Amino acid sequence: GENVEQHPSTLSVQEGDSAVIKCTYSDSASNYFPWYKQELGKGPQLIIDIRSNVGEKKDQRIAVTLNKTAKHFSLHITETQPEDSAVYFCAAGDFNKFYFGSGTKLNVKP
Amino acid sequence: GAVVSQHPSWVICKSGTSVKIECRSLDFQATTMFWYRQFPKQSLMLMATSNEGSKATYEQGVEKDKFLINHASLTLSTLTVTSAHPEDSSFYICSAPGTASGRGIYEQYFGPGTRLTVT
Numbered sequence: 650g651e652n653v654e655q656h657p658s659t660l661s662v663q664e665g666d667s668a669v670i671k672c673t674y675s676d677s678a679s680n681y682f683p684w685y686k687q688e689l690g691k692g693p694q695l696i697i698d699i700r701s702n703v704g705e706k707k708d709q710r711i712a713v714t715l716n717k718t719a720k721h722f723s724l725h726i727t728e729t730q731p732e733d734s735a736v737y738f739c740a741a742g743d744f745n746k747f748y749f750g751s752g753t754k755l756n757v758k759p
Numbered sequence: 760g761a762v763v764s765q766h767p768s769w770v771i772c773k774s775g776t777s778v779k780i781e782c783r784s785l786d787f788q789a790t791t792m793f794w795y796r797q798f799p800k801q802s803l804m805l806m807a808t809s810n811e812g813s814k815a816t817y818e819q820g821v822e823k824d825k826f827l828i829n830h831a832s833l834t835l836s837t838l839t840v841t842s843a844h845p846e847d848s849s850f851y852i853c854s855a856p857g858t859a860s861g862r863g864i865y866e867q868y869f870g871p872g873t874r875l876t877v878t
Contacts (some may be wrong), residue, residue, distance in 0.1 A: 650805075664850065683867070692763075692852050692869035693803065738802060744867070745791060745856055749803045 653741050655750030659662050663758050668726045670753045672739035675720065679741040682715060687736045687752075696737075696758040697724070729757045762786060763855050765870035772843055772877055780838045780873045782809075782853030784826035788833035794826075797850040797872075809836040809853075843877040850874050 652675040655684075657670040662668050670757045674682075680701040685693035699713045699722065706713050722741075726733060734757045740747040766781045782792055790811045795803040807817040807828055814859045815828035825847075827839040836855075840847050858865045 662868070677807075685869075690872070690874075692765075692854075692871045694869070695866055698866070746808065747806070748805060748868075751802045 651679055651742050651748040653735075653739060653748050653750040655739050655747050655753060657753060659754045659756070661756045661758060664729060664731060666729055668696060668724075668729050668755055668757075669736065670724045670735070670737055670739065670755075671721060672723070672741070672750050672757075673719075673721045674741035676701065676741070677720065679747075681742060681744045681747060682713070683740050683747065684711075684713060684724050685738045685740065685749075692704060697739050704737050726755075732758050762857075763853065763868045763870040765851075765853060765873050767873060770876070772875070773806040774844055774877055775842055777839055777841045778843055778875060780840070780851055780853075780856070780875070782836045782838070782870055784834045784855045784857060784868070787855075787857035789836075789857050790833060792830065792853055792855045792866075793837050793838070794828065795852045795854070797852060799850075803852060803875040804845055809838075810831075811836075822854065840875065843875070845877045848877045 681733045683698035686696045687693040710726045710727045737753045739750040763781045772778050792809040794806045797803045807815045807820045809815050809828045809830040811830040819825045830836045854867045854869045856867045
């Protein structure tokens with residue numbers, strides 16, 4: 650199966666700063682790359698996704714970039730807010746079946 | 760509101776007993792659902808793909824006789840942990856792809872999870 654690596658495992662930023670989380674994947678056939686936010690004791694929620702025919706996608710303060718040649722993709726959160734604090738997971742695969750990275754705990758300090 | 764539900768949200772059982780966890784898509788039909796397990800402070804590990812009307816397909820290393828999956832209808836999949844042991848204690852999460860009414864987006868919806876504790 651797909652092997653997804655995610656860095657960093659923890660990230661602390663000051664409110665208003667930007668946060669960047671990076672992931673790499675191993676299977677060149679992967680064509681779907683979602684990002685999920687998980688709060689303690691809850692299921693993950695989709696925050697943004699990107700497909701392999703697109704290099705970048707943006708939704709308000711959140712953006713994702715994809716480099717298929719290098720097999721890596723990144724999540725960028727600008728103007729971070731305390732409510733952005735959570736665990737973020739990247740994933741790679743196809744839409745119906747994907748594999749998660751190890752997660753990044755983001756702490757936004759007010 | 761939630762589009763995928765799980766029941767129960769938490770369960771405690773004794774070692775050696777079996778536990779059934781339900782996953783329901785609330786306002787869309789799903790021919791496929793997925794089951795994950797998550798240990799504390801770790802990632803979600805895909806366990807199996809639940810297929811309506813046919814056998815589930817399991818990821819490598821997952822014991823199919825230990826984790827029985829039944830996709831009884833287009834809105835319900837169940838995961839039964841048989842002869843549970845303390846090492847089976849985990850957070851179990853299901854997901855289903857679909858388009859929830861009012862949302863207009865086709866995506867994978869995740870359930871809220873079920874915390875299983877085996878004593």
